[in-house]
Amino acid sequence: MITKTQEKIHQVAMQHFLRDGFRQASLRKIVAESGFTSGAFYGYYKKKEDLFEALVKDTADGIVSRITKIGESVEKLPREQVFSGMSEMFESALPELLDFLLEHQDETRLLLKCSDGTTYNNFLSDVMDHEMNYWEKITGENFPISALASNLLINSYFNLLGDAVLSGAAREEIAKAMRDINDIYSKGMMNLLKERKENEKL
Amino acid sequence: MITKTQEKIHQVAMQHFLRDGFRQASLRKIVAESGFTSGAFYGYYKKKEDLFEALVKDTADGIVSRITKIGESVEKLPREQVFSGMSEMFESALPELLDFLLEHQDETRLLLKCSDGTTYNNFLSDVMDHEMNYWEKITGENFPISALASNLLINSYFNLLGDAVLSGAAREEIAKAMRDINDIYSKGMMNLLKERKENEKL
């Protein structure tokens, strides 16, 4: 399905895109370093960006589906349990997402740091925007933070996760850090919720 | 101190840099759209990047000094109060930083989103790296999260702040969101700390 030629080009392109970013990377150099000519490349791809997509698509889709799954789980929760449930959700969904990202670190970096000039630019934000309806439930009458705040927090959380994966630390260290961070987020939110409710009663 | 010519160039450059990013923006187009020739530009600046710097320097310096000031305040706290104190610190320092960023929204966006190809690339991360010694105090024996986790959190916090400012929301809305988020962070951390201490006693 994928020829030796493509394989070689992919391998070299990965290095270049990681090092220089999509736009700054030179297709001619990638192709030349792969041992082929420009013409050969265009037998497989129509545009430079198609090469980027080839490197990144599976990982991107995997991330989207995993994040979507988290969203869907949250959505299914009864409104009163959204809050307590969400933390557990994250906690239980995190390991798989984390493992997935760690197994595709290069591609993740491509998506998050090297995609300027491609449709994957602002990949994470776009995903979050797209799935935002899932998270909207946590905003509302029973919960006191604004849509803006929750939006920022959710985004921030996934950016943080990306940074964690790309930090270069060992898997276990990252996992522990993320568990702690999850704790902080959820405890912080629960506490805020409780406090506000108490205030309301007065 | 700044001529009409520069003013016009700055104004047009701001639009182009915001739209295309530093690298992708064409100096020729900026200058032409400003109503001048390339040669005129180089009477004022030595390099394309100098133009970017001219647009951004004051804001960048302002951000650095304000963040540094927060760090220094935290550093001065006695170790036992770092934690409770830090939240207050942030809370009290935030309004000024926030106002500053909101007053220089375009420049802030330039710094955070359009600086690829300039020395301001990764501006926030660099600032945080540089000031990291201030925050290290919160990692240590009395506090249970790893250096990685605290590093990620601090970075994440300022990125979130940047996103908030650039969200386009009204100042008050942003300020409220940030106060809530501060609350969540600090309550979350205090809670985690307390819980861990209780666990230790057993």
Place this chain on the structure above:
Amino acid sequence: MITKTQEKIHQVAMQHFLRDGFRQASLRKIVAESGFTSGAFYGYYKKKEDLFEALVKDTADGIVSRITKIGESVEKLPREQVFSGMSEMFESALPELLDFLLEHQDETRLLLKCSDGTTYNNFLSDVMDHEMNYWEKITGENFPISALASNLLINSYFNLLGDAVLSGAAREEIAKAMRDINDIYSKGMMNLLKERKENEKL
């Protein structure tokens, strides 16, 4: 090994370099007049200077090797015969060098008159400097002219040869002139040597 395209570019470039010198010649004009675009050029060469080198390298190497050969012959002479021998050496080596230069007149002119801005700038002086150890023998106890004088003379001789070749005169006329000039040099030197020796005896 060399395409029609390169051939055409070489031909046009030769004219331009001869007329304007390397630096003053416009690559854009050369390429355009050759019937191609700038991009085409850079498929063959990495830099403007590489084009110059392509035109000139073989000739430059040929000159260096021929001059080196003369130097080596001189070096092998026993000290007492350096002087009488050198003249013969030159006389016998000259025809080949002269023919070589005349066969590559354009390239020679490029090297001697049009190389400003390239590594071949000061080509002849550099060659002479590099081979200077060969000629040093003629300076010393048995010979009365200073290192400066001999250095100047040797340099002058080869510059003169270059001028002769580039004079536009017919081969035979040039050859005859050079033979006469060789005669003058050698007779002049021998005479000076003899006279000084006689003076010493007194």
Place this chain on the structure above:
Amino acid sequence: MITKTQEKIHQVAMQHFLRDGFRQASLRKIVAESGFTSGAFYGYYKKKEDLFEALVKDTADGIVSRITKIGESVEKLPREQVFSGMSEMFESALPELLDFLLEHQDETRLLLKCSDGTTYNNFLSDVMDHEMNYWEKITGENFPISALASNLLINSYFNLLGDAVLSGAAREEIAKAMRDINDIYSKGMMNLLKERKENEKL
């Protein structure tokens, strides 16, 4: 007659022209380093080249007149004495010319090595061409070397003189070297003449 402004510009221009050559030197940089603006320059000179000329004219004229004087002396010699006389002429005229050149070393270097792009390009050759009628006498029935050969030799001699002056050696060393070289030239020529005459007799 020459203002402080011009003086300063001249001084800086001299350095730049010596270092970079006329063409490669940047007028803007010269003027700026002199502490003035481009506009100021054009109050004194119409073109960049005029500045070069201002630096060089007196020296160039001095050289021309001195060389012309040598030529005129040679011209006045009766035909039979051209040969023996010429050597003396050179020998007697040399010191003054040499001193003149040494006193104007910078200007001489400008003329001989840095004048590309000005009317002084090929200054020496042009002078020699222009004065060539003076030297033609030494070619002819009584003298056996061709016009080409004598032309080359005369040119070569003055080039050598220029190199000597610019060698950086001490005045006395240069003078001695030139005396020796004169000797070689004249002895060589006399000898050739004598030998040829003897051959003719046979």
Place this chain on the structure above:
DNA sequence: TATGAATGAGCCTTCATTCAT
């Protein structure tokens, strides 16, 4: 499938010079 020659637009920068003030 792969070549490799060629395109054409674009890049940032430098220059000598002019001219209104």
Place this chain on the structure above:
DNA sequence: CATGAATGAAGGCTCATTCAT
């Protein structure tokens, strides 16, 4: 006398892409 803003042309070079073979 000097300023300094502006010109306008030119410079070498890189790029993604096309296409006949």
